[in-house]
Amino acid sequence: MSIQARRERERAERERAIVAAARDLAESEGWDAVTTRRLAAEIEYSQPVLYSHFKGKGAIMAAVAVEGCGELAAELAAARAAATDPRQAVAGIARAYVAFAERRPALYDAIFNLPVDLSFASKDAPVELARAFAELAETLRPVAGGDDLETFTETFWSGLHGLVTLMRNGRLRHTDHERRLAILVDRFTR
Amino acid sequence: MSIQARRERERAERERAIVAAARDLAESEGWDAVTTRRLAAEIEYSQPVLYSHFKGKGAIMAAVAVEGCGELAAELAAARAAATDPRQAVAGIARAYVAFAERRPALYDAIFNLPVDLSFASKDAPVELARAFAELAETLRPVAGGDDLETFTETFWSGLHGLVTLMRNGRLRHTDHERRLAILVDRFTR
DNA sequence: CTCGCCAGTCTAGCACCGCTAGCCAATCTG
DNA sequence: CAGATTGGCTAGCGGTGCTAGACTGGCGAG
Structure with a gap:
């Protein structure tokens, strides 16, 4: 039993290593540099090992995207918490959003721009994205006026x-x- | 002299054929299907011929993008001309823009989403894009208020x-x- | 008219990609 | 201890964008 547990632990650890390697590589050299061979070399295993963890490269990128979603949500939450006035809150969260995209372009691309194995609008969208969306929605609530909050936020x-x-x-x-x-x-807060 | 002229004519014709083939293929099967081999087969020449016309695949895609820009500009102009009331004009041109993106997704991707050999913000940006931008700007002029028109349009x-x-x-x-x-x-016209 | 040159095209191939079949050793089971 | 199973590996498939070098057909010079 304990041996099996160790195996599973090691396996989970290796999976984390794959995602981390993909992310680091993407952030330092761009997604073009993230190839399955390079990734395999990075974690010091052979290529096919990747496919015993993920369905394909897209799934690995999706895992990075979910991780990024979590951080985006956290930064948006921090920005919202720091604000006092509702108008200031919108400006602040907008600045936080843009800052995230500029500071972590590779992460942002994984979430929004790249073809990735993630269906966002469906039910199996990552909860991290929903959190980020909720932060934005709550910030916008006071200025949404008569518009439906969700649509307005989108x-x-x-x-x-x-x-x-x-x-x-x-x-x-x-x-x-x-x-x-x-x-x-300005146009969304007046 | 005349022989040379014919040669150049044929060459120009072939260049047009390349761009047209790339565009057709992209629109019917998506950009993933546009490979240099496929393109070569389509124009009934060998692969290296492509590189005597364009620096690489990116340059071919850029040519398609410029073509698409021209059509986008034309459709925006038509939408603007059809409108009477300024507010209606903004709504109309917005609908035309979105309709273009939905009807010609491959073209839209070439212009805005794909990594393509085009520097937009610099001086050698295609005039077609400037035309499209100008249509949008003129439509927005009445509602820009105190904001700088160019920035507002962007x-x-x-x-x-x-x-x-x-x-x-x-x-x-x-x-x-x-x-x-x-x-x-609504938010940009009130 | 013939010969050498040269532009233009092609074949073949490079280095790389995502992905997988099939082997082989280490481990678990009876 | 023998046999089954698991899990990683090597090697390779079919594809990509791009290019070096061979070849050929039409040109200008002698």
Whole structure:
């Protein structure tokens, strides 16, 4: 019994190592550098071992994405907690969101931009994402007006996501970023 | 002299064929199906011929993206021309934008989502994109208020882009799409 | 008219990708 | 202790973007 327990522990540990390696590699060299061979070398096992833990590369990326979701949720929560005035809270959480995307671009890509084995809108979406969404929704509640809170939150979220993605891949001038963010917040809080 | 002229004509024709093949393939089977081998087979030449026209696959995709920009600009212009009331114009152009992204997802991806050899924010950005941007800007002018028009337009554009991308890769529920769009337009026109 | 050159195209192949079949050793079971 | 099972490995499949080097057909020079 105890041997089996040790085995399972080691196995879980190795699974964590895979996800951590994928994340570290992605954050330091970008997702292009994350290949199954490279990952296998990193954890000092052979390639097929990866497939005994995950269905494929997409599933590994999905695991990283879920981890990232958790951190995003935590940072949004912190931003919300730090605010006093409702309007300030919206501005603060928006800044926190954008800051996360800029500080952890690889993580952000895994969550939102890359083709990953995750169905977000369905029931098996990660609870971490729901938490992040809830933080945003609670912050927006005072300014939603007559609009349905969930739909309103999705729309604001889209605005943030659009700003982040368009700017990061060079579709928007990097200057004026702050002003764009201010406009978005302003239009959604008045 | 005339022989050379014919050669150049044939060469230009073949270049057009490459871009058209890439676009058709992408629109009918998705960008994953667009490989250099497949493309070569489609134009009935060997693979290396592609590289005598374009620096690489990314450059071919960029050419498709520029073509798509032109069509997007045209559709936005049509939407703007059809409107009477300023508020209606914003709603109309927003609907046209989203409709374009839904009807031509491959084209939209080439323009905005895929890693492509195009620097948008710099001076060698395609004029087609500038045209599309200008249509949006002119439509928004009456509702920009005190905000800088260009920055304001970028922000609204980001909102549209966020809605489109998040919905298309399953990050938003497909229902309520109309309502989200309405909220965005409403918040930017009042 | 012939010969050498050169542009243009092709075949073949490089290094890499995600993924898997099948072998082999270590471990558990009767 | 013999046999079954588990779990990792090596090797390889079919694909990718891209390129070196061979070949060929039409050109200009002698």
